[in-house]
Amino acid sequence: MPHITLEYSDNLPDQPDFRALFAELHQALVSLGDVQVNDIKSRAIKLTDWYAGDGNPRHAFVHLKLYFINRRTDEFKRRALAVMQPIVAAHYATSLNERDCQLCFELVDIQGDYYAKIVSN
Template identity: 75%
Template sequence: MPHIVIEYSDNLPEAPDFRALFAELHGALVGLGDVKLNDIKSRAIKLSDWYVGDGAASHAFVHVKLHLINRRTVEFKRRAVAAMQTVVAAHFARALAERQCQLCFETIDIDGETYAKTVSPQL
């Protein structure tokens, strides 16, 4: 924990370099404190079935979801979103310039009482 899930429209003008983006996002979250690098898991989902506004082909979007154990404060979540906005905007600068692109961010609380994971032993 945390988990970063990025959903994005398939019409972005550039092919996203998600390895670089994830590395920067992980660093930004660790920089906030109280986040361990090896606990962060990220993935991206390219969407081919989507519709924004009036359906114009010029619309595009990147939606970033940050899943956190529900013990995080609102202030922490705000700082996390602000840090992610800076990183994501830099990675999608061309989409912002060439499309009617929306970068959206949300935090999602995960119930810490019921969240579970199994981690393999160190090899």
């Protein structure tokens, strides 16, 4: 923990290098403190079944969800969301210029009592 899930519509002109994008996001989170790089997991999900606004095919979106165990302060959460926005925007610059594109960011608190993981040796 934390986890990053990046969902995106399949009509975006950008094809980011997700390894590079996630490496930048991981480093940005680590720079805030209280986050260990090896605890961060990220994944991208290309959406083929979606509908945005009035259905205009120029509409496009990226929705990033950042999951944390609910022990972080509100200030930390605001900083985490703020530090990620310019990174994602840079990787989707063409989409922002050529489409009616929205980049959305959401932070999800997970109750620590209800989160578990098993780690290999």
